[in-house]
Amino acid sequence: MRTGDPANAIYGTILVAAVVAAEDPEHTESFEIALTVAVTVMVFWLAHGYSRVVSDRLSTGTKPSLGEVRAALAEHWPIVQAAVPPMVALGIAVAAGASVVGAQQAALGTSVVLLAIWGTVAGRACQLTGWRLV
Template sequence: MSLREWWGRLGMRLMPLKNPAQAVYGTVITGAVMAAYSEPPVEIDEVVPGVLATVVVYWLAHVYAEELVHFEEGVAFSRRRLWSTMRAQWAIVRAALAPVLVLLVALLFGATPTVALEIAVWFTVLLLVGFGTVSALRGGLRGGPLILAALLAGSLGLILVALKGSVD
């Protein structure tokens, strides 16, 4: 396997592009939690578990909310449907992996915890722009509407950056 193929496979594992709507949820949650941890001193041993725990709880809550619809329709609990819903919503958790990886790589390359967290938060902005772009392209948008969709998605990330700035 070539290096390019390896990177492509890694990217597909980390970037849940098959379900960008769920990926947006996971990315926004990840960025928000990272922003909440941004007040110095930044403790990476608190940030990473905090991000992952929050995203997993949100994922479970989202799965449960999806299942409530079936309960309200009078459909009995189904283990098969539950597993299907869990897999379908897993993009929420997968979306947290790339920003956490960026955070850890930045640390590995010598960034301070505060700078590494800053890089990871800005990375979430880029991810949101990417997810907005992918969704818009799949929806057939081109030109101005495509740019607007990408900017709207990125604006969610900019709100996180603003929240992070208000904490500093």
């Protein structure tokens, strides 16, 4: 199992941003956006776990153990975790009386900020500065 690899969290953040951005606030309520995000990230999490297990079977030709299935799902759990900050932002916006558009923008903005943070951390790890970091 790959540990400490942020790829799944980054992927999850992109997935959440795409789902939130695709929703039409004129025909969707905030809770429907949250539900769509939750279902989507769960499906993608299971799909990624499944693909890991099947891929490993193709490589090894052996039957997977329960531990291997759990490890595959655990490896991809950050896809689901990545939905939490944008959905918290959506919930806070709704609780503060924001419109669906406002709540959607809060969730999308949170996703963009998280992606910018990931990019900045990666750039710093490469010792980029100034415009190259931007």
